[in-house]
Amino acid sequence: MSAKLHRTANHSLSPVPLADFKVGVDNVIFSVDTQQNRLLVLVVMRPDPPFAGYWSLPGTLVRQGESLEDAAYRVLAEKIRVNTLYLEQLYTFGGPDRDPRESPTAFDVRYLSVSHFALVRFEDAELIADGVSGIAWYPLAQVPQLAFDHNEILAYGYRRLRNKLEYSPIAFDVLPEVFTLGDLYQLYVTVLGDGFSDYSNFRARLLKLGFLQDTGRKTSRGAGRPASLYRFDAAAFEPCKDKPMVFI
Amino acid sequence: MSAKLHRTANHSLSPVPLADFKVGVDNVIFSVDTQQNRLLVLVVMRPDPPFAGYWSLPGTLVRQGESLEDAAYRVLAEKIRVNTLYLEQLYTFGGPDRDPRESPTAFDVRYLSVSHFALVRFEDAELIADGVSGIAWYPLAQVPQLAFDHNEILAYGYRRLRNKLEYSPIAFDVLPEVFTLGDLYQLYVTVLGDGFSDYSNFRARLLKLGFLQDTGRKTSRGAGRPASLYRFDAAAFEPCKDKPMVFI
DNA sequence: CTAGTTTTAGTTGTTTATACCATAATTACC
DNA sequence: GGTAATTATGGTATAAACAACTAAAACTAG
Numbered sequence: 001m002s003a004k005l006h007r008t009a010n011h012s013l014s015p016v017p018l019a020d021f022k023v024g025v026d027n028v029i030f031s032v033d034t035q036q037n038r039l040l041v042l043v044v045m046r047p048d049p050p051f052a053g054y055w056s057l058p059g060t061l062v063r064q065g066e067s068l069e070d071a072a073y074r075v076l077a078e079k080i081r082v083n084t085l086y087l088e089q090l091y092t093f094g095g096p097d098r099d100p101r102e103s104p105t106a107f108d109v110r111y112l113s114v115s116h117f118a119l120v121r122f123e124d125a126e127l128i129a130d131g132v133s134g135i136a137w138y139p140l141a142q143v144p145q146l147a148f149d150h151n152e153i154l155a156y157g158y159r160r161l162r163n164k165l166e167y168s169p170i171a172f173d174v175l176p177e178v179f180t181l182g183d184l185y186q187l188y189v190t191v192l193g194d195g196f197s198d199y200s201n202f203r204a205r206l207l208k209l210g211f212l213q214d215t216g217r218k219t220s221r222g223a224g225r226p227a228s229l230y231r232f233d234a235a236a237f238e239p240c241k242d243k244p245m246v247f248i
Numbered sequence: 249m250s251a252k253l254h255r256t257a258n259h260s261l262s263p264v265p266l267a268d269f270k271v272g273v274d275n276v277i278f279s280v281d282t283q284q285n286r287l288l289v290l291v292v293m294r295p296d297p298p299f300a301g302y303w304s305l306p307g308t309l310v311r312q313g314e315s316l317e318d319a320a321y322r323v324l325a326e327k328i329r330v331n332t333l334y335l336e337q338l339y340t341f342g343g344p345d346r347d348p349r350e351s352p353t354a355f356d357v358r359y360l361s362v363s364h365f366a367l368v369r370f371e372d373a374e375l376i377a378d379g380v381s382g383i384a385w386y387p388l389a390q391v392p393q394l395a396f397d398h399n400e401i402l403a404y405g406y407r408r409l410r411n412k413l414e415y416s417p418i419a420f421d422v423l424p425e426v427f428t429l430g431d432l433y434q435l436y437v438t439v440l441g442d443g444f445s446d447y448s449n450f451r452a453r454l455l456k457l458g459f460l461q462d463t464g465r466k467t468s469r470g471a472g473r474p475a476s477l478y479r480f481d482a483a484a485f486e487p488c489k490d491k492p493m494v495f496i
Numbered sequence: 497c498t499a500g501t502t503t504t505a506g507t508t509g510t511t512t513a514t515a516c517c518a519t520a521a522t523t524a525c526c
Numbered sequence: 527g528g529t530a531a532t533t534a535t536g537g538t539a540t541a542a543a544c545a546a547c548t549a550a551a552a553c554t555a556g
Binding site: 446 | 512513514515521523
């Protein structure tokens with residue numbers, strides 16, 4: 001095709017048929033239940049076709065004047081009440097056959113999904129039941145077959161979560177303001193499994209990195225020696241931003 | 249807003265005004281000129297408004313029946329003839345004000361850019377001049393102000409390039425079939441600067457990782473002792489896929 | 497007071513990164 | 527033909543880091 005043709009492609013008299021898009025966001029929302037050692041994913045039930053009766057990732061179509069990130073925050077806020085979270089864009093899925101509403105012969109509509117990845121504090125998250133469609137936390141390993149290509153999106157999100165936990169301080173976005181090293185380790189184990197450092201070496205490494213400041217206070221919950229309470233120091237983290245926090 | 253309203257949002261009688269999208273891809277195409285030690289970015293001149301006369305990243309609008317990745321490959325193929333390359337999706341930029349064609353009052357159109365990142369072999373890449381709009385390799389440090397938010401996209405792409413080079417074998421996608429360790433080191437230095445291992449330690453690490461197979465053959469170009477020619481062994485790389493190749 | 501639990505603080509052996517050096521094998525030049 | 531320059535290769539030594547393990551400290555439960 002000539003470049004001339006190409007340049008006219010965005011004019012209305014274009015000889016090349018462009019796709020018309022509906023753009024949505026779909027969120028992979030994770031939460032860590034450290035009490036029960038479970039990594040949870042938020043899914044919602046689809047009441048209407050396509051895929052009526054299937055669980056899916058919570059999503060929405062993007063509105064006028066709304067950024068992609070705003071749309072992602074909105075769909076999250078419609079499903080759960082939470083004030084501590086981390087959110088970032090994940091990947092854009094936009095093949096011409098990912099939604100059955102796209103007919104293969106009549107190319108009248110294309111559905112694009114700009115997926116986002118979120119991590120929310122479990123103790124803080126209150127699911128909003130609207131009485132119309134179901135909503136539930138599913139342990140990652142037990143997530144059923146989801147609508148569209150959402151299982152693929154979820155797999156992508158899980159990889160990102162592991163990666164982020166290894167290199168970024170996102171754990172502190174969902175931990176309480178002050179926490180013990182045991183809390184932190186618990187979170188890592190729940191997400192990553194136990195294929196990394198034991199507690200003792202985990203402690204040593206994190207403390208040596210130097211971005212955890214001891215508050216001086218102690219916990220005394222349950223049996224055992226009281227643990228020191230730490231706070232995350234964002235400024236002190238700067239020099240560590242490229243160093244791994246754990247070794248998987 | 250009620251969930252009922254939300255669920256009807258994708259019907260034509262929706263009370264919530266959805267955005268209509270034009271979806272394009274914009275490519276950050278890198279190439280490494282190891283002869284002159286330069287990291288190059290491909291830019292094209294925009295002949296028409298908006299941003300007429302500005303350099304920009306090569307992009308195109310997505311066509312009917314075309315996947316995002318296909319569109320990215322297509323725009324690349326329209327600009328350069330090359331057969332060895334690496335390409336992956338980068339990030340989706342879709343704020344409501346990134347294109348001046350979007351009027352802030354009349355929300356009639358939204359331009360979404362699914363950016364992609366590519367690395368091509370320099371010796372292999374032949375730019376396709378169409379006589380209408382300019383096209384050029386720019387050394388990264390000398391890239392001028394680009395159209396739209398393309399400088400931001402470029403910055404994002406450069407970060408991805410450095411990251412990929414650290415952990416992924418993308419260098420071998422643009423190196424010749426057989427190459428010397430000097431060639432490989434040169435490529436890394438050109439992209440990353442010299443803030444990592446010296447040549448000797450670089451050699452030692454790469455050879456120890458064990459995915460470079462010695463072909464037995466030698467080069468003899470220019471002065472100095474002839475270098476062994478190596479080949480990348482994809483199968484042997486598998487166990488190394490999470491280990492860094494260099495330490496920045 | 498004793499047993500159990502959890503946190504904390506180490507020690508030790510092995511691996512690994514880094515800086516640096518010596519030598520080998522070629523070309524360039526006088 | 528000999529010598530210098532150049533590039534590749536194969537080391538060594540030192541310091542740091544990871545991993546596995548041990549032991550003591552500080553609490554609770556009974």
